[in-house]
Amino acid sequence: MKREPKRAMPRAKSAEKNARSAKAGTRKPSLAPTRRERVQSKEDAIIAAAHKSLTTRGFAKTTMSEIARKAGVAEGTLYLYFSNKNALARAVLAVFYKRLTQTAKTGVAKCATTREKLEFLARHHLESIIGERRLLELIASDVRNTDAYEGSDVYKMNREYVAVFDDVMRGGVWRGEIEDGAAQWIKRDIFFGSLEYSMRTLLMKKRSSKKDVAAVVAELVKLLMGGAGVRTEPMSNRDLTKAVERVDAAALRLERLSAVKM
């Protein structure tokens, strides 16, 4: 847990140039993978192997040789693709976030109301992190503190992920379904913080039932929606305020009226 290398990774750079051989006039399309494809699939294999080890045994107990064995490469090869164990773990996390964001987006899109969207997001998040709880350890500890976290892939992916929540909340406020209370970052922290802490509690319970998950989700959404449980569709703050103003004005007129008459 120290020596951070400086050497740039000789690893295959990102996308582009999927075109095989442009001059494929006479030759068959050649089913053999190109060098670039082979490199890519090897990188995928390494990440998959690391993912498996990390999620089942945790960061500390996962060894590089174990990953190498699972991925079918030599130990040294790992360092051609990732500069160190932390970087590899970050790559795994980035994949996790990418998938999480994808499923979150499509799920939210299917929901009609803000309440439904929030409920879906909460349950989705909670169930996902329960499944891959070991990955979350990474975020809290090493991976987040050593070398550059901001600017890393995980950081960017994480931003994209929480943006899904932000959009839902802002949409809800805009449509008057949620009262516009605290700053957005506070709501975000309450949302994700509560869920991640609940995860620990749920994991410690001997039999954490579906009901427990549902209870956490319901309570959290209730709080974020403005606490006005009232079931069904609570009036928005905006609407209530307008109603008060109307009633108040009416009362005032009546008072003046009766004052005249009296």
Next chain:
Amino acid sequence: MKREPKRAMPRAKSAEKNARSAKAGTRKPSLAPTRRERVQSKEDAIIAAAHKSLTTRGFAKTTMSEIARKAGVAEGTLYLYFSNKNALARAVLAVFYKRLTQTAKTGVAKCATTREKLEFLARHHLESIIGERRLLELIASDVRNTDAYEGSDVYKMNREYVAVFDDVMRGGVWRGEIEDGAAQWIKRDIFFGSLEYSMRTLLMKKRSSKKDVAAVVAELVKLLMGGAGVRTEPMSNRDLTKAVERVDAAALRLERLSAVKM
């Protein structure tokens, strides 16, 4: 990060027998420390050294030899007192929790209302964990997962600590200051989860001002108190509803009145 030893710690057992020499008739009280006192003070020195290293450099970068040097003992000696690095870290955490519980209890006792108690607890927790953020890493990762966490000192101390919050909440509900909503464990998770997540956000902000801490605390307490914030801020849905009812009733009376008069 593996070999967990089985050998029982030959470490000095807990309290009792502070009495030096009971037959202190003729002899002076003997200022020389007893064996037990020497052992105790050495244990304290080790924990203090470990605390310093852990909080400044984090778990991974803290080495046992570093701790031994700081504590003024040989490396092997550490293992007479703590079975391994994890156990030592847990001991440090236990001390942290003990102090935290102490200050929390006395602080809460000084507050009059439930709201004040909650606000104090939230601010106290947030400021404490910001100060010793490195210790919290431990909880999320290794220390909590390896070997027996339940039944450990940290676990018990943690239970005691969160009990302070539980008491405040239950007291508030009992006195009608808080609506009795979700299960207690859910409220607890929301409280501590939000704060610990906020900590990360605050630490990433370049200049996390007092105002940010205050904002998080205020919002969280507002939510837990049932939204009945009343706070300067916009009225809660619940209060607005009540206000509408009051105004509505008044208007009704006036209408009847003017109807009679008319």
Next chain:
DNA sequence: CATATATGATGAATATCACTCAGTCATTAA
């Protein structure tokens, strides 16, 4: 007081890692 025994303490030795690097192999270019 002298000796025996238990309790503490030590640090060199061991086992595991993460990480490096000199060299091999394979594919493409000339």
Next chain:
DNA sequence: TTAATGACTGAGTGATATTCATCATATATG
């Protein structure tokens, strides 16, 4: 065919947690 480039390898290195044979001191016992 040969040269050059890129990909890969695994024995080697240094760091670190943990063990253990041994020593030191204090207490108990005669």
